[in-house]
Amino acid sequence: MRFLHSADIHLAPALGYLEDRAKRAQRREDFARQVDRLPSLVRTHAAEAVVLAGDVFDRDLPGQPEAARLAAALAECAVPVLVAPGTHDAWRAGGVWDRPWPANVTVFSEDRWTPVAVGEAAFYGLASRGRAREGGLFGGLPARVEGARFHVGIAHASLLWADIAGKVDPKNLPFEEADLDRLFFDYLALGDHHALRVVRRPGGLVAAYPGSPEGLSLDPAEAGTRHMLLVDLREGLPPEVTPLPVNLREVFFDSIPLDDLQHESAGDLVEAVRRRLSAAAGADRLARIDLTGVIHHPLGVDPSTLGETTADQFFWLQVRDRTRTLPEAPPASNTIRGAFERRLRSRLEAAASDEERVVAERALAIGLQALEGQL
Secondary structure (H helix, E strand, O other): OEEEEEOOOOEOOOOOOOOOHHHHHHHHHHHHHHHHOHHHHHHHHOOOOEEEOOOOEOOOOOOOHHHHHHHHHHHHHOOOEEEOOOOOOOOOOOOOOOOOOOOOEEEOOOOOOEEEEEOOEEEEEOOOOOOOOOOOOOOOOOOOOOOOOEEEEEEEOEEOOOOOOOOOOHHHOEEOHHHHHHOOOOEEEEEOOOOOEEEEOOOOOEEEEOOOOOOOOOOHHHEOOOEEEEEEOOOOOOOEEEEEEOOOOEEEEEEEEOHHHOOOOHHHHHHHHHHHHHHOOEEEEEEEEEEEOEOOOOOOOOHHHHHHHHHHHEEEEEEEEOOEOOOOOOOOOOOHHHHHHHHHHHHHHOOOOHHHHHHHHHHHHHHHHHHOOOO
16 A cells, blocks of 8 residues: 655744745745645555645644645545644644545544554544643554554654653653554654654564655754655555655755955955855755854954845845854853853853844954953
8 A cells, every 4th residue: 555644734834034025925835835736746656545644734723725725635635635633733623623624534633543444554543632642642552453454553743862852742742762662553654853754663663754845944854855755555564665855945054164264355255255155045945054163353244244145046045143253262261251251151042032142142252352452
């Protein structure tokens, strides 16, 4: 059996970092086009079902036009569609999922595992209800559906990799990788993490996150190529997972170290930065590029101005000044400079906004120059 697995589409995202209303509208359309393309992906790859593992919507707004657009796309798929609501679009009475959906769509509405037979496979899904679940994610699993050749779980839940352990809210249904070994599933279709991750266990079970099909925020987990997954279930063999690249635009991060440009004049240094920005440009890129390193004189120009000169080469560009004007001194040193730097760095860490961060950074740079007699 073959099916398409997607999650974390985040229809109707807020996208507050895009101040330009036209750009924000364009970007929201990118997310909506990901559901428009589902029928063609189903036909092209001869998928027999579609699985949506949560956070299809970014917000629970029952009247949003994207709901009708999604319904039309799912009906056109003309194969069974199974939806497990996530944390952003948790199932609730009167919510976005509590409405009529096409006849081929099953929306899991309970936070208990519920089996649904589709051809040779049994799909076991549960809905996020916006709260922690008694017994954890895998509590109360039903017995296998008799006669089914394949068994697939669907959930919006957070696998506790080392980099996020201790940071996950219980409502995200956290679980450990070792928990997978007690399941009878052949495949566990997951949503929540926005980066593509595939886990293969010794017993043959495969658990996978397709990641978000479009980069949602300015976070490294959203960067680069985005995917949906094509899953082939084969009797006697582990599931085969094929990532399908689908993103229309790319979230991109880079840095431009200025240390190797110290022999340049201030004007030449600025021009070198502009050239490197142009080299990283792309009409479909949402880019955040940091200027880094230690420089011996101020740039002489606001970094946002550097971005303005190349902004038309990107879909969206943010240039941030993360340079230092003096080499690091040991912050723990028992000197006036050490005490000053410790205080300003604590202000930086506690900054509640970009504006506060910029003020603290400038104060740190100017203060260090003054202490070194450069002002």
